[in-house]
Amino acid sequence: MLTGKVLRGVKRQPLSLIFLFIGSVLILFTILTLFNMVFRQIVLEPEGLLEAASDPVVIESILLTLYASFLATLIAMVLGTPLAYVLARHDFPGKSVVESIIDVPVIIPHSVAGIALYALFMSRSPVGGAFENIGIVFEDSLWGIVIAMLFVSAPFYVNAAKEGFQSINPRLERVARTLGASQWKSFYQITLPLAIRHLFSGAIMAWARGISEFGAVIMIAFYPMIAPILIFYRFTTHGLKGSQPVAVLLILICFIVFILLRVSTKYWERRK
Amino acid sequence: MITLENVSHEWGDFSLKNVSFSVDEGEYFVILGPTAAGKTLILETIAGFYIPHTGNIFLKGRNSTHVPPEKRNVGFVYQDYSLFPHMAVKENIAFGLKMRRFPKKEVEMRVQSIMDSTQISHLKDRSPSTLSGGEQQRVALARALVVEPDILLLDEPLGALDPRTQESLREELSRIHMMRGTTTIHVTHNQGEALSLADRIGVIMNGEVVQVGTPHNVFNEPVSEEMARFVGVENVVKGRIVSSEDGVALVDVGNYEIRALSSLTEGEVNVFIRPENVFLSKGRLESSARNSVVGNITKITRFGATFRIYMDSGLSALVTKQAIEELGLNVGENVYASFKATAVHLIKGARI
Numbered sequence: 001m002l003t004g005k006v007l008r009g010v011k012r013q014p015l016s017l018i019f020l021f022i023g024s025v026l027i028l029f030t031i032l033t034l035f036n037m038v039f040r041q042i043v044l045e046p047e048g049l050l051e052a053a054s055d056p057v058v059i060e061s062i063l064l065t066l067y068a069s070f071l072a073t074l075i076a077m078v079l080g081t082p083l084a085y086v087l088a089r090h091d092f093p094g095k096s097v098v099e100s101i102i103d104v105p106v107i108i109p110h111s112v113a114g115i116a117l118y119a120l121f122m123s124r125s126p127v128g129g130a131f132e133n134i135g136i137v138f139e140d141s142l143w144g145i146v147i148a149m150l151f152v153s154a155p156f157y158v159n160a161a162k163e164g165f166q167s168i169n170p171r172l173e174r175v176a177r178t179l180g181a182s183q184w185k186s187f188y189q190i191t192l193p194l195a196i197r198h199l200f201s202g203a204i205m206a207w208a209r210g211i212s213e214f215g216a217v218i219m220i221a222f223y224p225m226i227a228p229i230l231i232f233y234r235f236t237t238h239g240l241k242g243s244q245p246v247a248v249l250l251i252l253i254c255f256i257v258f259i260l261l262r263v264s265t266k267y268w269e270r271r272k
Numbered sequence: 273m274i275t276l277e278n279v280s281h282e283w284g285d286f287s288l289k290n291v292s293f294s295v296d297e298g299e300y301f302v303i304l305g306p307t308a309a310g311k312t313l314i315l316e317t318i319a320g321f322y323i324p325h326t327g328n329i330f331l332k333g334r335n336s337t338h339v340p341p342e343k344r345n346v347g348f349v350y351q352d353y354s355l356f357p358h359m360a361v362k363e364n365i366a367f368g369l370k371m372r373r374f375p376k377k378e379v380e381m382r383v384q385s386i387m388d389s390t391q392i393s394h395l396k397d398r399s400p401s402t403l404s405g406g407e408q409q410r411v412a413l414a415r416a417l418v419v420e421p422d423i424l425l426l427d428e429p430l431g432a433l434d435p436r437t438q439e440s441l442r443e444e445l446s447r448i449h450m451m452r453g454t455t456t457i458h459v460t461h462n463q464g465e466a467l468s469l470a471d472r473i474g475v476i477m478n479g480e481v482v483q484v485g486t487p488h489n490v491f492n493e494p495v496s497e498e499m500a501r502f503v504g505v506e507n508v509v510k511g512r513i514v515s516s517e518d519g520v521a522l523v524d525v526g527n528y529e530i531r532a533l534s535s536l537t538e539g540e541v542n543v544f545i546r547p548e549n550v551f552l553s554k555g556r557l558e559s560s561a562r563n564s565v566v567g568n569i570t571k572i573t574r575f576g577a578t579f580r581i582y583m584d585s586g587l588s589a590l591v592t593k594q595a596i597e598e599l600g601l602n603v604g605e606n607v608y609a610s611f612k613a614t615a616v617h618l619i620k621g622a623r624i
Contacts, residue, residue, distance in 0.1 A: 171354040174321055177341035178348040179368035179419060189367075193358050 034251070041248040052245035058230065062250055065226040066257070068142060069210030072149035073157065076206050080158040081199065085191070087158075088165035106155050113151055114219025121147060121220065144221030149210035157199075157206040164198020165191065200265055204258065211254060273297040273455045274318065274423060279327035281317060288313060288479045290327070295472075298453045302466040304490070305476035306502060311459040314476065315425045318457065320344050332422060342371070344423075347416030347454075351428035353408040355400035361411050362387070362396040368419035386418040390444070406437035410444070417448070426458040430465060442468060463503060467491065475499060492546070493617050500544045505617075507545040509586050513538050513618075520562070520613055528585065531562040532616035541618045547580060549615035550589035552607045554599055562613040569603050572596070583609060 041049050052058050087099065105113060121128040121138040128138055138144040168191055176186035214228040222229065227250045235243035274295040281288045288310050295301040305311050316322060318329060320341035328337045336344060355364050362383055369379045387393040392410050400408060409429060416424060429445065430438045446469060449456055460466055466473050467487050474484040483495045494500035500508050511525035516537040523530045523543055530543055556564055567583030574580075579596055582588045587609050591601070601607065 169352070169354065171350050171352065172356060174316070174319070174341070175348055175350065175354045175415075176356070176367065176371075177321070178319055178344070178346050178421075178425075179415070180342050180371035181367075182340075182342055185371065190356060 037244060038248055038251065041244055045245075048241070048245040049248060052249050058227075058246050058249065061225050061230045061246075062227045062253055064142075064145075064224055065211050065228070065250075066253075068145040068226060069149050069153070069207050069213075071142075071146045072153055072210045073203050073207045075146070075150050076154040076157040077199070077203055080154055081161055084158050084161035085165050085187070088162045089170065102155050102158050104155075105152050110152060110213065110215030111219065114148060114216035117144075117148055117151060117216060118220045138220060140221050140223045142221075142224065145217050145224075145226055148216040148220050149213050152213050152216055153206040153209040156209050157202040160202025160205060161195070161199050164195040164202070167198070168194045197265070204261055208254070208258065273299070273332060274457070275330040276314075276318070277328045277330070279314075279317060279324045279329060281313070281322055281324045283313065286310065286313075286479065288317070288324075291476075291479075291481050292327075293474050293481055293484050295455060295457060298455055300449050300456045300458065300469055300471045302470035302473045303457060303459045303476055304463065304466045304470075304473050305461060307461055309461075309476045310479040311461075311476055312427050313479075315348070315427050315457065315459055318423070319346050319348050319425055345419070345421050346423045346425055347419065347421035348425045349409070349412045349416050349427065349429050351431045353400075353405075353412040355403075355408055355411055355415070357400055359400075360396070361392065361398050361400065361403075364400065364411060365415045365418050368415065372419060382418055386414045390414045390417075390448075404437075405433050406441060409433065409437075409441060413444075413448070417452070417454070421454065424454045424456040426456065428460055429458065430462070431460070438465075445469060463491075475502070477502070493619075494544060495619060497542050500542070505544040505546050507543075507547055507550070507587050509543040509545075510540070511543050512540050521618060523618065525586070528565050530565075530616060531613045532618050533613045534616075534618040536618050536620065539620060541620060544617040544619070545587065545611055545615055547588045547590045550587060550609050550611045552581060552589050552591060552595070552599065552601065552609055554607060556608055557610055559610065560612070561610040563616070564608050564610040566606055566608050569601060569605050569607060572601065572603060581607070583607065585609065 083102075087095065118139075119125060121131070121144065123129060123132050123137065123139055131138065136143050138147060172190050172194070173186045176190045177183070181189060212228065213226075214232065217226055218229055218232075225233065227246065231243050231246050231250070234246060276291050276293055279288060279291040286308075291314060303311050303314060313322070317324060318331075320336070320339060323338060328335055330336060331339075331344060331346075355361075356367065359367070365383045365386060366379050369382060374382070383396075384393070387396055390410050390413060392407065392414060395403060395407060395411065400411065403411065413429075426445070430441055433441060442465065445458070448454075449469075458465075458469060470487050472485060473487055473490045475482045475490060477498065482499050483490055485493075490499075491503050491505075494503055494505060497508055509525045509530070511523040511530065513521045513536060514524045514529070515522045516534075519533060519535070521532050521534045521536055521541075523532055523541060525543060532543065534541075551561075556566075565583075565585050565587060567585035567587060569581055570584050571582040572579055573582075575590065578590045578592055580588055580590055581596075581601060589609055595601070599607070
């Protein structure tokens with residue numbers, strides 16, 4: 001019914017009609033690409049998918065991916081929330097420079113980011129060496145995966161959180177202050193609960209971005225293999241037949257997890 | 273109770289310049305000024321959201337310039353109400369008491385009692401987004417009052433409401449002030465609001481205090497031409513005092529002379545006459561009004577429920593529709609504009 005209304009609205013405007021037609025090609029492109037793979041795997045070759053799902057190497061790799069990206073997202077939240085708040089509330093000289101720096105990881109090629117991370121955090125470098133002294137090794141380890149994911153996914157969280165804080169009228173915080181709340185309390189009791197939805201959706205974005213990272217991770221931690229690397233490895237050694245089932249499995253699992261998260265936040269919001 | 277002493281602050285391209293005034297204990301003080309005059313910023317500075325670059329703020333006799341907002345015990349009500357959207361009405365009201373760590377029982381009791389007295393008990397479980405403007409404003413008031421603030425700061429509290437709700441809330445404000453006697457600063461651009469509520473008025477323009485005084489002072493004895501135009505004294509004529517006798521000055525304004533009760537005895541002056549103090553007649557009147565100026569009607573415009581008659585003498589008058597019909601006032605006709613010497617206010621003016 002809604003699409004009917006939209007279409008009727010568009011019909012009388014030739015420009016919109018043509019744009020709608022052109023625009024739908026892009027949507028179709030996305031749907032077709034993913035649907036083709038998923039459909040072929042599930043319907044035409046279900047046994048390959050089952051095989052992948054019962055392969056401990058595959059499952060372990062997917063779990064590792066979700067877990068590493070989860071850790072990266074947690075770090076992004078702890079460090080990114082205060083940063084986002086400051087950016088949302090204050091103007092200071094050099095603010096636009098800071099904002100550009102935050103966006104840099106989105107712009108640079110991720111293999112470049114991987115090389116840069118490797119150069120800084122490898123055991124032979126001073127920084128990597130210092131971490132090694134306290135027992136944290138990045139080369140070919142979970143922490144290597146986490147920092148690579150953090151590097152590429154943090155901008156998604158910070159920007160979403162900043163937008164969330166900006167959407168809250170600072171007058172609410174001010175009124176809370178006059179009512180006796182300290183700055184901390186007004187942040188904790190007013191700002192945070194009102195921004196939580198934005199923070200959460202930013203975290204989901206960052207998490208998804210981390211899961212999909214390949215270029216940056218492969219430079220610093222080929223092993224243990226995260227799912228995108230395992231898929232690439234199987235593709236180079238076994239071709240489409242070896243890699244596609246893992247790819248489909250990863251997509252399905254991610255899809256289910258994201259739907260569950262969305263539903264649970266909706267439920268959680270309604271309860272409040 | 274509240275004293276601002278040469279308070280200056282800059283925000284980008286706007287600044288407050290040497291703002292000084294005092295508000296007495298229990299007083300209802302209205303800050304009046306046009307839009308973007310800096311009225312809200314003054315309130316926010318008193319509340320402690322900004323520390324002035326220079327100058328001092330004294331609250332209850334104590335220099336409070338650097339005291340954080342949460343320690344000032346002020347209640348703040350914004351024009352947009354600023355209710356916490358994630359809390360029900362009663363939680364909004366309870367917020368300040370909880371911050372002050374009142375025991376739970378006491379919180380409930382006080383919340384209930386303030387809701388009763390502001391007639392919003394039936395709204396207590398509602399979410400702010402479901403309330404009308406007037407209801408939201410009552411909740412915002414209750415939230416500010418429940419903590420028994422020393423000072424109540426109201427930022428255009430009636431600005432976003434429809435006329436009928438404005439009326440009832442204005443009465444409410446008046447009633448609350450009478451009952452509680454809380455020292456109140458009320459910011460508005462609305463002169464009617466200022467007149468009906470204020471003990472005293474401070475007029476702010478472009479970040480500066482232009483005049484502070486009783487409503488009578490401010491509306492009838494404006495200190496400058498800009499002030500006069502702002503408070504609606506639209507008849508501003510320039511002239512020169514030619515003589516003065518028994519406190520009545522005779523002012524030559526070009527084509528005619530005006531008699532004014534004034535302490536001024538000589539020099540260039542600006543002459544202010546409120547249009548509602550001017551009455552019109554077809555012939556010259558025998559009356560106690562010391563001024564009667566003949567003029568030709570140049571324009572008639574509607575002004576709310578009344579009509580405004582402009583004459584080529586530079587004066588204008590406010591009259592009713594009935595008066596226009598009975599006198600047969602029309603553009604191009606001659607009329608006499610009469611007004612008392614006491615309705616004229618003179619201030620020293622520079623030569624044009």
